[in-house]
Amino acid sequence: MLKQVSKKAKTLAAKRRYPLPDLFGPHPRVIPRGEGDLPDEDIQRAIEDLFRERAAATQTS
Amino acid sequence: MLPPPKPHNRRPPLGKTAASYDTDVFINCPFDEDYRPIREALTFAVLACNLRPRCALEANNGAMTRIDKIVELIRDCRWGIHDVSRTEISEEHGLPRFNMPLELGLFLGAHRFGRAEQREKSCLVLDRELFRYQRFISDIAGQDIIAHAGRPDHAIEAVRNWLSDELGHLADDLDGGTAIARQFARFQADLPDVSHRLNRDPSRLTFRDYCKAAEGWLATDRTPGPAS
Numbered sequence: 001m002l003k004q005v006s007k008k009a010k011t012l013a014a015k016r017r018y019p020l021p022d023l024f025g026p027h028p029r030v031i032p033r034g035e036g037d038l039p040d041e042d043i044q045r046a047i048e049d050l051f052r053e054r055a056a057a058t059q060t061s
Numbered sequence: 062m063l064p065p066p067k068p069h070n071r072r073p074p075l076g077k078t079a080a081s082y083d084t085d086v087f088i089n090c091p092f093d094e095d096y097r098p099i100r101e102a103l104t105f106a107v108l109a110c111n112l113r114p115r116c117a118l119e120a121n122n123g124a125m126t127r128i129d130k131i132v133e134l135i136r137d138c139r140w141g142i143h144d145v146s147r148t149e150i151s152e153e154h155g156l157p158r159f160n161m162p163l164e165l166g167l168f169l170g171a172h173r174f175g176r177a178e179q180r181e182k183s184c185l186v187l188d189r190e191l192f193r194y195q196r197f198i199s200d201i202a203g204q205d206i207i208a209h210a211g212r213p214d215h216a217i218e219a220v221r222n223w224l225s226d227e228l229g230h231l232a233d234d235l236d237g238g239t240a241i242a243r244q245f246a247r248f249q250a251d252l253p254d255v256s257h258r259l260n261r262d263p264s265r266l267t268f269r270d271y272c273k274a275a276e277g278w279l280a281t282d283r284t285p286g287p288a289s
Contacts, residue, residue, distance in 0.1 A: 020229075021083040021112070023112065024111060028081065029276050030113065030273050031113070031119055031272070037273075038270050043259065043274050046258035046259050047274065047277045
């Protein structure tokens with residue numbers, strides 16, 4: 001069964017005329033910021049602060 | 062006199078495909094509060110698979126009608142996730158809401174009749190129960206239709222497995238569906254704290270802010286060292 005699926009996937013892949021995306025490539029993961037959206041650096045800072053404080057609390061305990 | 066600033070999110074002219082076509086995933090789902098856990102799970106799963114979620118909740122261009130916006134999103138996305146689980150009789154009107162099946166139909170139409178790159182489209186159809194769709198939209202039999210049973214972890218696994226099937230070895234390094242579901246649960250638990258630091262209600266974050274928070278959280282969580 002698994003072999004059949006794999007064969008089918010390979011056949012489909014061979015028929016593709018457009019390349020598949022490089023998932024780990026440098027493409028944008030989020031749409032550009034628009035009106036009403038928070039600044040990127042504020043969001044990133046909030047996340048990093050949370051992780052930092054949690055790591056510090058873990059070390060203390 | 063200075064020229065007017067260029068819009069931040071310039072769209073390609075009608076008929077042209079966006080440069081990000083191959084990495085953009087159109088999420089066609091309900092926007093109500095009850096559905097929010099699944100919508101956020103789908104968004105998170107797309108980000109965890111390193112693709113870019115797109116949906117009609119993106120900042121509005123007031124000049125566009127809703128259907129124009131949907132058509133543009135469909136044109137710009139190679140991938141589509143369509144949740145038809147809310148196609149049900151409304152208590153208020155006694156009629157079903159049919160926006161999700163309509164948008165699924167547009168996506169399938171673009172796939173069938175569009176230019177070469179549009180014919181590369183692939184979609185995942187989600188519903189609450191397997192085979193429920195046969196009672197209201199039986200013509201879609203033959204598509205990938207997966208039941209999520211109203212569970213975010215099932216929805217995440219469905220998205221991850223679908224992309225893995227589509228992308229083959231390119232998806233080998235992605236985390237598994239269960240691992241992504243666990244990350245999602247941890248992110249959702251952290252979201253109120255992150256939102257509080259941003260003076261925002263977590264349920265009122267814009268679609269873009271939610272995506273940016275999830276993207277930043279995933280990147281920080283994956284970074285080895287004290288942060289993880």
